[in-house]
Amino acid sequence: VSSWVTHVIVSQPTHEDRKAVLSCIFRVAVCCWNFGNFNTAVEILSGLKSDKLKPFWLSLSGKDKLPLLDFLSSSLLTPGPTQEYKEAVERALDIPHSKVIPFFGTFLRDLKTVFNGMPSLLVLPNNDTQELELVAQFQGEDHFMSRVGVGGIINMKKIEQVRQVLDDIRAFHQHAEHRRKELISSSTSEP
Incomplete structure (x- = not known):
């Protein structure tokens, strides 16, 4: 999934197309977080944090930055479990019909x-x-x-x-x- 995310963004012909694909992929990551699919959220974030995307991230202006990306990264891509991750897991487990997938x-x-x-x-x-x-x-x-x-x-x-x-x-x-x-x-x- 991480490699696919990186490939889909990099393979777009224009900068505007890459931004549009980034927006769609990021919405999927946020939905995964909200629905309790933490494994896929981590895989998507890992793809977005790939070294192959550094030039793309550097080309974005301040208004194009995603503050929610920083929140998800600090919640999921840390050496230890964060309070935000623990609370999100508890919320997801409280939803009886939700299929929770931990990382x-x-x-x-x-x-x-x-x-x-x-x-x-x-x-x-x-x-x-x-x-x-x-x-x-x-x-x-x-x-x-x-x-x-x-x-x-x-x-x-x-x-x-x-x-x-x-x-x-x-x-x-x-x-x-x-x-x-x-x-x-x-x-x-x-x-």
């Missing part, structure tokens, strides 16, 4: 952050020190944890954060299942 990259990014950023084991303090030691020693190219011994315990905070990400995924799945059941029940009840 799955956020789930992968969040899981990667938890797995790489937190130790898996805590070493219990011995009698000499009263501090907990965090252990995250990866061995070899397969990055399996090395054995610590009997003094280590599982980092429950890490497990809780992974569970939170999985609960977020489950919320989208439950919404889709509820929507599917309502569509089936409404189609069977019609005369």
